[in-house]
Amino acid sequence: MADKVLMKGNEAIAEAAIIAGCKHYFGYPITPQTEIAAYMAKRMPKIGGVFLQAESEIAAINMVYGVAATGHRVMTSSSSPGISLKGEGLSYLAGADLPSLIVNVQRGGPGLGGIQPSQSDYFQATKGGAHGDFHMIVLAPASVQEMADLTVKGFELADKYRMTSMILADGTMGQMMEPVALDYEIAPAPEKPWATVGTKMAREHNIVNSLFLAPEELERVNFERYERYAAIKENETMYEEYMMEDADICVAAFGIAARVAKNAINEARKQGIKVGLIRPITLWPFPEAPFKKAADKVKAVVSVELSMGQMIEDIRLATECKVPVSLCNRAGGMIPSPEQVLEAIKAANNGGAK
Amino acid sequence: MVVFDKPNALADASMHYCPGCTHGIVHRLVAEVMDELGIEGRTIGIAPVGCSVMAYNYFNCDMIEAAHGRAPAVATGVKRAEPDSIVFTYQGDGDLASIGMAETVHSAARNENITIIFINNAIYGMTGGQMAPTTLPGQVTQTSPYGRDVNHCGFPIKVCEMLSELDGPEYLERVAVNNVKNVKNAKKAIKKAFQNQVDGKGFSLVEVISSCPTNWGMTPKKALEWIDEKMIPYYPLGVYKDRTAAKEETK
Numbered sequence: 001m002a003d004k005v006l007m008k009g010n011e012a013i014a015e016a017a018i019i020a021g022c023k024h025y026f027g028y029p030i031t032p033q034t035e036i037a038a039y040m041a042k043r044m045p046k047i048g049g050v051f052l053q054a055e056s057e058i059a060a061i062n063m064v065y066g067v068a069a070t071g072h073r074v075m076t077s078s079s080s081p082g083i084s085l086k087g088e089g090l091s092y093l094a095g096a097d098l099p100s101l102i103v104n105v106q107r108g109g110p111g112l113g114g115i116q117p118s119q120s121d122y123f124q125a126t127k128g129g130a131h132g133d134f135h136m137i138v139l140a141p142a143s144v145q146e147m148a149d150l151t152v153k154g155f156e157l158a159d160k161y162r163m164t165s166m167i168l169a170d171g172t173m174g175q176m177m178e179p180v181a182l183d184y185e186i187a188p189a190p191e192k193p194w195a196t197v198g199t200k201m202a203r204e205h206n207i208v209n210s211l212f213l214a215p216e217e218l219e220r221v222n223f224e225r226y227e228r229y230a231a232i233k234e235n236e237t238m239y240e241e242y243m244m245e246d247a248d249i250c251v252a253a254f255g256i257a258a259r260v261a262k263n264a265i266n267e268a269r270k271q272g273i274k275v276g277l278i279r280p281i282t283l284w285p286f287p288e289a290p291f292k293k294a295a296d297k298v299k300a301v302v303s304v305e306l307s308m309g310q311m312i313e314d315i316r317l318a319t320e321c322k323v324p325v326s327l328c329n330r331a332g333g334m335i336p337s338p339e340q341v342l343e344a345i346k347a348a349n350n351g352g353a354k
Numbered sequence: 355m356v357v358f359d360k361p362n363a364l365a366d367a368s369m370h371y372c373p374g375c376t377h378g379i380v381h382r383l384v385a386e387v388m389d390e391l392g393i394e395g396r397t398i399g400i401a402p403v404g405c406s407v408m409a410y411n412y413f414n415c416d417m418i419e420a421a422h423g424r425a426p427a428v429a430t431g432v433k434r435a436e437p438d439s440i441v442f443t444y445q446g447d448g449d450l451a452s453i454g455m456a457e458t459v460h461s462a463a464r465n466e467n468i469t470i471i472f473i474n475n476a477i478y479g480m481t482g483g484q485m486a487p488t489t490l491p492g493q494v495t496q497t498s499p500y501g502r503d504v505n506h507c508g509f510p511i512k513v514c515e516m517l518s519e520l521d522g523p524e525y526l527e528r529v530a531v532n533n534v535k536n537v538k539n540a541k542k543a544i545k546k547a548f549q550n551q552v553d554g555k556g557f558s559l560v561e562v563i564s565s566c567p568t569n570w571g572m573t574p575k576k577a578l579e580w581i582d583e584k585m586i587p588y589y590p591l592g593v594y595k596d597r598t599a600a601k602e603e604t605k
Contacts, residue, residue, distance in 0.1 A: 024431070024434065024435055026431070050434045050435070052430070052434065054427070054460075055456050055457070055459075055460035056456055058424065058427070058456075058457075059424070059427040059430075059456065059457055059460065060427075062420065062421065062424035062427035062428050062431070062457070063427050063428070063430050063431035063434070064431060065420070065421075065424075065427075065428050065431060066400075066418070066427065066428035066429060066430060066431020066432040066433075066434075066435070067431040067432070067434065067435040068431075069398075069418050069428070069431070069432060070398075070431075070432055070435040070436050072435045074431070074435070088421055089421065089424075092420075092421050096419075196398050196416035196417065196418055196432070197398070197416065197436055197439065198395055198396035198397060198398060198415070198416055198436070198439050199394070199395050199414070199415060199416055200395045200396070201394065201395035202395070205413070205414050205415055205416050205417060206416045206417075207410045207416070207417050207418075207419070208417070208418040208419065209410060209417075209418075209419040210419065211407060211408070211419050
């Protein structure tokens with residue numbers, strides 16, 4: 001067991017990425033994730049890696065595309081407006097089946113928005129994020145330790161399924177400091193016989209490509225990709241349940257919202273309300289099973305979000321509208337207080353019965 | 355005795371280019387250079403969106419298809435990850451000088467050790483003949499049907515001249531492929547642009563003045579003449595930057 005060190009969330013991501021074997025980082029400055037780039041700028045030259053400040057988010061994601069095509073582990077990080085700029089590249093990475101890790105330390109939007117924490121890129125992250133049929137594996141850390149753990153996990157899943165993993169954090173997660181243990185057993189990355197590293201005149205040429213002009217062929221690659229997605233749904237869905245065994249009310253929250261919700265749940269329990277939490281750790285694939293199960297047991301679900309209500313739509317689908325689902329939210333960079341969540345739990349407990 | 359053969363680096367595929375298009379000539383020159391330098395096995399080519407997007411079918415080296423304009427950024431990633439590889443991009447004028455201008459300028463400024471083959475035919479070919487950043491003043495295209503009006507949509511961009519103001523690039527030359535003499539010069543320039551990369555010298559770009567008979571609405575022969583009459587006067591051929599030669603001169 002390694003000693004714990006006190007780290008900022010953004011720094012924990014950067015160091016965990018290096019431990020996971022990522023030697024290539026490309027980024028463009030944007031608040032509140034810049035510590036990742038600053039950390040990489042210091043560390044990468046010391047370990048024989050590459051840190052390069054790109055001329056734009058668009059260039060950064062395309063540098064990622066280039067490294068990913070060679071089979072090396074590679075990442076970029078940004079914050080909400082910057083992720084929008086990376087959208088084109090995310091679609092190409094998906095179309096060419098290239099593995100990569102993308103970090104979004106979210107801030108309030110839309111537009112230039114603000115620089116305070118937000119979860120309002122949930123739709124963008126979980127529903128594809130750009131043109132075409134595709135998904136990313138979306139991981140939502142709720143502690144600095146998870147910022148690191150899910151970074152390592154993200155690289156492993158990206159390689160395993162040849163796709164992009166996204167860490168969907170928020171400004172709070174990026175900026176706050178907590179003790180972290182960084183003791184990982186890193187499994188060797190899988191063989192990548194598809195990588196474009198030169199034929200060495202020993203094989204047919206490899207082609208990294210997302211262009212399929214014949215509709216039958218493009219349909220086929222889409223169906224094949226969704227078979228992989230089905231396997232991910234089956235095998236990689238992650239969530240945490242907290243006090244759900246006897247719960248009458250289910251709170252749903254991820255990231256920083258889940259930590260606020262736990263405080264409110266503890267207080268509600270003291271007041272005799274049986275309430276629990278489902279915390280999705282993978283936002284895509286969304287943990288449908290625990291919500292489906294909860295829908296037959298609880299009388300209401302409360303979705304706590306730092307947005308105008310985005311995850312709530314997936315909860316309604318997973319619970320098949322069997323129970324009322326209410327929204328407890330702040331937006332624009334504001335964070336719900338435990339008191340606000342407690343009020344929402346009480347309201348659901350009083351009025352949520354069918 | 356074989357006096358003329360297909361280069362090994364050129365795939366045995368029928369190309370989709372229009373009759374009279376000069377892409378085929380430039381593809382051949384790039385492949386000949388790969389053969390002559392013995393680099394095919396460690397070369398990775400990058401073809402972004404444009405008429406040459408399917409170049410991945412025409413070269414036998416490893417190939418990457420890239421988003422419109424982004425090839426120099428993709429090439430940066432490949433080269434930084436695999437420094438011993440030889441990386442080239444093959445880009446058209448809309449790709450390199452319009453949507454991808456930032457990637458072009460910054461890869462040049464960083465002196466990325468890559469080779470760029472820049473096809474300037476003054477038009478967007480793949481989408482059917484729209485105005486390009488290099489379309490000549492007065493030139494009629496689908497989106498400049500009354501001729502390019504410089505008061506309305508500005509002037510063509512002279513890429514070699516513009517990049518030559520940067521401290522970064524190693525080598526910039528403009529060539530043409532409209533007659534035998536010019537094709538021979540183009541071959542020399544392309545070979546130098548690859549040799550520079552092999553020698554670790556840095557960013558080398560060859561702008562190739564090319565024809566697009568289909569979208570220019572000309573016969574192939576007339577299109578080649580039009581290069582001499584209209585294109586070359588506006589885009590003079592020659593070396594715009596050669597840092598190694600400049601250093602040798604000052605010795």
